[in-house]
Amino acid sequence: MLKTDTANDIVSNTEDELTRFIDPYTDFGFKHIFGKAPNRDFLIKFLNGVFRGRKVIVDIQYKNTEYKGPGRDYRKTIFDLYCTGDKGENFIIEMQKAKVKNFKDRSIFYTANLIQEQGVGVVADWDYLLPEIYFLAIMNFKFDNSHPDHFIHDVRLMEVETGEQFYPKLGYIFIEMPKFKKSEGQLENELDEWLYILNNLKKLDDIPLSLRGKQEYERVFEIAEVGNLTPEEMNEYQQSLKIQRDNASALSYAIEEAREEANKAEGWAEGKAEGKAEGKEEGKAEGKEEGKYENAVETARQMLTDNEPIEKISKYTKLSLEEIGSLI
Template sequence: MSEETGHNTDPVNKKEVARFIDPYSDFGFKHIFGKTPNKNLLISFINQVLKGRKVIVDIQYNNIEFKGSGVDYRKTVLDLHCTGDKGEKFMVEMQKAKAINFKDRSIFYTANLIQEQGIGVAANWDYKMPEIFFIGIMNFNFDDSHPDHFIHDIRLMDNNTHQEFYSKLSYTFIEMPKFKKLETELESKLDEWLCILNNLKKLSEIPLSLVGNTEYEKVFELAEMGNLTREEMCEYNQGLKIERDYFSAMENVREEERKEMALKLKAVNAAFNLISETTGLTIEQIESL
């Protein structure tokens, strides 16, 4: 064990090995939230996100979807049929995904979910829809969002009267990198859940303030590397490799785009310092093009 962090250390590479899996990985997200035996954890988390608009007492996993291995490979969808404490039925689509066109993707998924309601129904269907809540757990920030707000409650609203126009469709986006509260600053159960998600892979043990909460302790138990089967560990490592390869490929694409922009600016005799500020390339890199 490392004396400073308590993490295990790889004896060959001398690098710290995380004790807990990354909940933002496809495997980690599915392993913690995507299995029926763990549905009490998902119910607890979603109820905190919904902030009393609904109180879930039961869920059914309608679909767990993982798509592709190419440019759009990072996509995890939990399509949930929920029962509220008043017996009402509604749907929650919970998504963890990469930043590429995420707003468009969110609309696309809910549109598909809406369309599916009309498939196979009687000809005299009256178009009455269930409520649909979309929750986006984002391990990235929107480019155009307010720096002080990390939870976005999006609903259809009349722009003139500011009254809610349609209450059955809403979107909640949580920009996790903006959540920076320390353990001593947590004020609510939602804060505690977000703190766990943001810090799980970096922790060596469950924080003292969370000890005694059976749900949180279950998350840490599920996430502990030593509790994974050989097959689960292989799946997790393979997923991490795909993510690293994807990140490397995207970095190469961005580098080529920066070089192309620099060449265009050089062609019109732009100052090198301006090119550097615009593209992020160093003066030396620009001179070598």
């Protein structure tokens, strides 16, 4: 059963206000479910669902998530999860809670690190044979300008003209979770079930009926239950929630400040534009009046040359008798 949730929903620090199940979008929550060796069958099943038969993973081994690079001054990289498959494949799995700048570039950088690592400390006659490397991003945000119904992006090196895969050992899979809208009754396969759990775990009061009787899902809900966390795990989860709240608060403040600055700039621009427009209109009016006066004076001079009566000239030009007199 789903509980109501709002855009500003923040879990309190007090235990009695915590949701029954942990938030899998926190750093702790995601790793608690998928990042521990005893739970590696969860990650195996999830990965097999994502690859949809293109790859079948039998086993995985977790590796150090901190990559320091080959040199002392090399930029350190920290993955959310990093593991190898039973056939030597490398999998980088990232849970991305918020939209960040240059996320696609960062994804390429992460895989480039692992590719570059292969050439460090190898024998002179190394033949450049590389392992399979895959980057999987579970994103709690959407790409800009992507199709509203297309939420899984399977990106590979392809030959443009033929559409054939050029290099099969490097791939990127991006899952835009906000686009996954399926309800419990619409779940069609194992991947749907995992995505439904990720999207709704924090909001659930109990394991959904359609997932009961399936051992791996019942274990997921057991592991994810806040009441089953050890004191150390609870402290780690609370810290993870605090970081999430602080980041959300900082982001909200930054957005509000940006709006205020934008409103100020807009008001200044509007005032400037209005002033410019008013000045332009006034100038046009003045110019128009000046033009009329010059025409009237020219007409008066012509009429004076023709010996027309001053009263008649005043009537037709709208000039005063004094103005006409000054022209004689």
